[in-house]
Amino acid sequence: MISMEDYRKIEDITIKMNCGMHGKKLNLYCKKHEIAVCVTCIASEHKSCSSSNVISIEEASKRAKQSAADLEQLITRTLENFKYFINNREIALENVDKDEQTIRKTIEDTRLNLNEYLNELERKLLLDLRSKHANCQSQYTKSLRQLNQKRIEKENLKEQIIKMKHSASDIQVFLGTHQCNKAISEQIGSRKKDIRFHTDTSMKLEIDPFINSFMEEVTQFGEIRVTETNVGQAKTQTHGSKQNICNISLQLKQKFYIKGCVVPITGCIILSDYRIIFADYTGSMLMEYNNKGKHIRDILVDHRPFDLAAVYSDRIVVSYGVSKYMEIINTNRENEGRM
Numbered sequence: 001m002i003s004m005e006d007y008r009k010i011e012d013i014t015i016k017m018n019c020g021m022h023g024k025k026l027n028l029y030c031k032k033h034e035i036a037v038c039v040t041c042i043a044s045e046h047k048s049c050s051s052s053n054v055i056s057i058e059e060a061s062k063r064a065k066q067s068a069a070d071l072e073q074l075i076t077r078t079l080e081n082f083k084y085f086i087n088n089r090e091i092a093l094e095n096v097d098k099d100e101q102t103i104r105k106t107i108e109d110t111r112l113n114l115n116e117y118l119n120e121l122e123r124k125l126l127l128d129l130r131s132k133h134a135n136c137q138s139q140y141t142k143s144l145r146q147l148n149q150k151r152i153e154k155e156n157l158k159e160q161i162i163k164m165k166h167s168a169s170d171i172q173v174f175l176g177t178h179q180c181n182k183a184i185s186e187q188i189g190s191r192k193k194d195i196r197f198h199t200d201t202s203m204k205l206e207i208d209p210f211i212n213s214f215m216e217e218v219t220q221f222g223e224i225r226v227t228e229t230n231v232g233q234a235k236t237q238t239h240g241s242k243q244n245i246c247n248i249s250l251q252l253k254q255k256f257y258i259k260g261c262v263v264p265i266t267g268c269i270i271l272s273d274y275r276i277i278f279a280d281y282t283g284s285m286l287m288e289y290n291n292k293g294k295h296i297r298d299i300l301v302d303h304r305p306f307d308l309a310a311v312y313s314d315r316i317v318v319s320y321g322v323s324k325y326m327e328i329i330n331t332n333r334e335n336e337g338r339m
Contacts, residue, residue: 016175017175024040025038029054057175075161075184089143092140092201096133102205103204157180164177256292264282265280269316274291277316279305279318284305286305302327314332315330317329
């Protein structure tokens with residue numbers, strides 16, 4: 001028995017006191033399956049459960065208040081996580097707005113040095129920026145709306161748990177917390193999984209390197225790149241139109257000579273430590289150089305090497321065109337043997 005005043009505090013909290021399958025009072029508890037049951041459930045669904053696993057609901061609910069307190073703490077921690085990720089989303093939204101402002105200013109400053117020919121290219125780029133910025137805003141707004149809704153739901157549930165803990169009977173607290181605990185755990189697990197895949201979006205502007213000679217070569221004002229960085233991981237994804245290969249210009253970084261000016265080189269590979277290995281088809285050997293062009297050594301092989309490929313930082317695969325087989329070679333100085 002509880003007072004009417006206490007009852008009014010929990011009358012809006014739905015607690016099932018009867019079995020949903022048989023309609024009878026939930027007066028037993030199966031410890032093996034961790035579920036409240038009626039007498040009919042024991043006879044039909046829990047035949048294999050030992051008598052020691054089936055106890056009265058009164059005995060099972062002795063620590064109900066503590067269970068409610070544990071559930072309250074779990075919800076509190078979840079709400080703290082929601083607050084953290086909401087703040088994270090809000091900061092990310094501010095950053096993408098700053099990116100948009102920075103890019104717009106860069107575009108405007110660059111535009112001052114161009115003539116009327118760039119008007120159409122500028123218009124296309126700004127439309128692209130507006131579209132990508134709108135998409136970023138939409139993603140963050142949707143994420144914030146969902147997070148705020150879940151936060152409100154958990155705050156309401158927390159308030160109900162507090163009311164039930166202070167005013168309801170042990171049985172009501174036990175059944176109430178037991179019935180919502182599993183659902184809450186599933187929701188928390190689902191929400192953690194969703195939060196894990198939240199990404200931060202930033203936008204950058206890449207001005208075309210040939211902007212000074214645009215009358216002859218430039219076909220676009222620039223490119224808006226939207227980079228999504230996973231909040232929990234370092235993985236990034238870049239979206240945007242690919243640069244036309246016709247606009248790519250190669251630049252010579254370094255030049256050095258290979259010993260023997262008429263050596264027929266059939267293969268070349270650059271290792272992770274910047275060593276360069278050439279395949280000398282006629283000399284039946286591999287020639288190793290450093291990134292400064294200094295010859296390090298020759299690695300003799302049994303046949304004429306045709307091509308090379310890296311397996312690890314110290315192992316390469318050598319193919320022999322005539323012999324039709326491949327060989328893995330260890331390139332360490334201490335161990336020059338083949339594997």
